[in-house]
Amino acid sequence: MLLHHDFSYTVLSILSPLLLLYLPSPTSAACECGYALPSNASPPQTFYTDLLETDFLHLKNLSTNTDWSPQNYTVTPAAARGPWGKNASLSNILTNPLASKYDWGSDDVLGGLELYVTGVGNEGAGGLVGMAELSSVREDMLYGSFRASVMFTGERGTCGAWFWYLNDTREIDIELLSAQQNASAHPINLVLQSPASAEAGFNAANTPTFSHPSLPFDPTDGFHEYRYDWSPTSVAFYADSHLLTTMTTSIPQVPGHVTLSHWSNGDKGWSQGPPKQDAVMRVGYVKAYFNSSDPHRQEDWQRRCGPSRDKEGQGGMCVIPDAVVGEGGMSGNATGKTFFFSEDEGNVGNQSISPGSWDGDVPKQSRGVKVGMSEGMVVVTLIVLVVGSFGILVAEVSPI
Numbered sequence: 001m002l003l004h005h006d007f008s009y010t011v012l013s014i015l016s017p018l019l020l021l022y023l024p025s026p027t028s029a030a031c032e033c034g035y036a037l038p039s040n041a042s043p044p045q046t047f048y049t050d051l052l053e054t055d056f057l058h059l060k061n062l063s064t065n066t067d068w069s070p071q072n073y074t075v076t077p078a079a080a081r082g083p084w085g086k087n088a089s090l091s092n093i094l095t096n097p098l099a100s101k102y103d104w105g106s107d108d109v110l111g112g113l114e115l116y117v118t119g120v121g122n123e124g125a126g127g128l129v130g131m132a133e134l135s136s137v138r139e140d141m142l143y144g145s146f147r148a149s150v151m152f153t154g155e156r157g158t159c160g161a162w163f164w165y166l167n168d169t170r171e172i173d174i175e176l177l178s179a180q181q182n183a184s185a186h187p188i189n190l191v192l193q194s195p196a197s198a199e200a201g202f203n204a205a206n207t208p209t210f211s212h213p214s215l216p217f218d219p220t221d222g223f224h225e226y227r228y229d230w231s232p233t234s235v236a237f238y239a240d241s242h243l244l245t246t247m248t249t250s251i252p253q254v255p256g257h258v259t260l261s262h263w264s265n266g267d268k269g270w271s272q273g274p275p276k277q278d279a280v281m282r283v284g285y286v287k288a289y290f291n292s293s294d295p296h297r298q299e300d301w302q303r304r305c306g307p308s309r310d311k312e313g314q315g316g317m318c319v320i321p322d323a324v325v326g327e328g329g330m331s332g333n334a335t336g337k338t339f340f341f342s343e344d345e346g347n348v349g350n351q352s353i354s355p356g357s358w359d360g361d362v363p364k365q366s367r368g369v370k371v372g373m374s375e376g377m378v379v380v381t382l383i384v385l386v387v388g389s390f391g392i393l394v395a396e397v398s399p400i
């Protein structure tokens with residue numbers, strides 16, 4: 001759980017002839033040292049210094065969010081290695097905010113970012129299939145815990161993907177193929193693309209780091225959390241906080257970015273399709289906690305947290321809560337309401353680009369944190385009452 005500073009306190013003291021002003025050292029951001037996996041996690045004591053959180057259920061306008069870069073590109077059928085090509089267009093990404101920030105959706109009102117693959121009816125192969133893709137602006141992600149709440153399409157013939165990427169041989173991939181789903185089986189494809197995958201012709205199924213377990217739920221029935229925890233020695237894949245598999249070979253050791261994508265190229269061996277009708281993949285949130293390869297950000301962390309991490313025990317480290325998801329996925333106040341560290345400005349100190357997308361409005365400026373100072377304002381109110389020869393000092397310190 002989130003560790004809190006006790007921000008406010010009251011000092012009542014009797015004034016002595018020598019006025020003793022006791023004030024605490026001003027506080028810093030609560031999570032200035034980083035974000036830790038729970039203590040029973042593997043590897044133990046894993047933590048990350050930076051974060052990217054986006055609440056897509058309440059995001060009104062993607063272009064005001066500076067954390068994400070919607071993609072606009074085309075790929076010919078030949079280059080797409082399928083009978084169809086691909087056309088990633090901004091017009092295939094729609095925001096769909098819930099009515100208010102207190103509203104967390106229901107089975108009838110879903111909300112979330114919509115990534116469309118356009119239906120092609122019964123047309124023959126050869127054109128470009130409309131698709132949707134967005135990537136993080138930050139490309140300095142080196143190890144981390146990457147989580148996305150997604151409701152995949154029930155329309156057959158698309159690939160829904162949530163992945164980390166540097167290039168075709170340095171990639172951590174979760175891919176859901178809608179054509180593989182049926183009433184009795186819900187397979188999901190977990191892949192580390194590596195130099196060995198290149199040798200296998202990028203056919204994921206032939207790569208040594210490929211797993212396709214069946215999910216314990218229907219990924220098209222609601223929002224579920226898909227997650228990969230990438231450390232220097234392993235990549236562990238989770239669905240709704242349940243461990244699916246851990247891979248320990250071909251672990252990438254270079255920085256990259258994360259991407260959400262929904263596409264089809266008609267490849268019989270993979271995406272199949274394209275779908276007959278428009279198919280939508282919904283994204284409820286992204287929560288990414290990661291280390292930065294950027295020396296400036298590493299220095300920032302050193303300054304914020306201190307080389308000895310001596311503030312850790314005082315609340316400078318926040319524990320990332322596991323998603324708790326019911327049978328039908330995350331929906332409504334009971335299970336859809338979810339926690340963002342960035343919702344509370346006091347938690348987050350210059351670890352992100354576009355903090356506070358949770359309010360669905362224009363993002364605030366990137367906030368900095370100076371060592372030894374609260375990034376929020378610390379209001380110090382001193383009321384000195386002198387009554388005769390006695391005085392009472394009331395010092396109240398509270399965050400905003």
Ligand SMILES: *[C@@H]1O[C@H](CO)[C@@H](O)[C@H](O)[C@H]1NC(C)=O
Pocket residue numbers: 046047048049143231232291301
């Ligand atoms: C993340 O970076 C911090 C600071 O350099 C380091 O102490 C920590 O071990 C790193 N975490 C992982 C999982 O590598």
Ligand SMILES: *[C@@H]1O[C@H](CO)[C@@H](O)[C@H](O)[C@H]1NC(C)=O
Pocket residue numbers: 061062063064
């Ligand atoms: C979204 O924000 C952009 C940039 O601020 C603005 O140009 C555009 O009109 C906005 N779109 C909507 C639908 O509000």
Ligand SMILES: *[C@@H]1O[C@H](CO)[C@@H](O)[C@H](O)[C@H]1NC(C)=O
Pocket residue numbers: 072073090
């Ligand atoms: C997308 O790319 C095409 C081709 O490069 C360009 O003509 C178009 O203006 C771009 N659209 C947007 C919205 O950036």
Ligand SMILES: *[C@@H]1O[C@H](CO)[C@@H](O)[C@H](O)[C@H]1NC(C)=O
Pocket residue numbers: 074087088089091128130
């Ligand atoms: C890609 O899709 C966009 C939006 O539907 C469309 O305007 C554009 O013409 C398409 N590009 C190609 C090359 O088909």
Ligand SMILES: *[C@@H]1O[C@H](CO)[C@@H](O)[C@H](O)[C@H]1NC(C)=O
Pocket residue numbers: 102103104333
């Ligand atoms: C969800 O919780 C908020 C705040 O507690 C409340 O205002 C709202 O009515 C609740 N929504 C439903 C559907 O219960």
Ligand SMILES: *[C@@H]1O[C@H](CO)[C@@H](O)[C@H](O)[C@H]1NC(C)=O
Pocket residue numbers: 166167168169170254
């Ligand atoms: C991918 O990146 C790695 C690490 O920088 C590099 O060694 C490799 O050559 C790249 N592979 C491709 C296919 O670009």
Ligand SMILES: *[C@@H]1O[C@H](CO)[C@@H](O)[C@H](O)[C@H]1NC(C)=O
Pocket residue numbers: 180181182183184185187
């Ligand atoms: C359901 O899908 C699984 C895996 O994709 C397949 O093995 C199984 O035969 C399918 N069952 C039916 C009834 O289609």
Ligand SMILES: *[C@@H]1O[C@H](CO)[C@@H](O)[C@H](O)[C@H]1NC(C)=O
Pocket residue numbers: 294296297300350367368369370
């Ligand atoms: C915040 O981080 C950026 C990127 O490392 C850095 O350029 C900037 O100086 C930092 N701001 C503060 C106040 O530390």
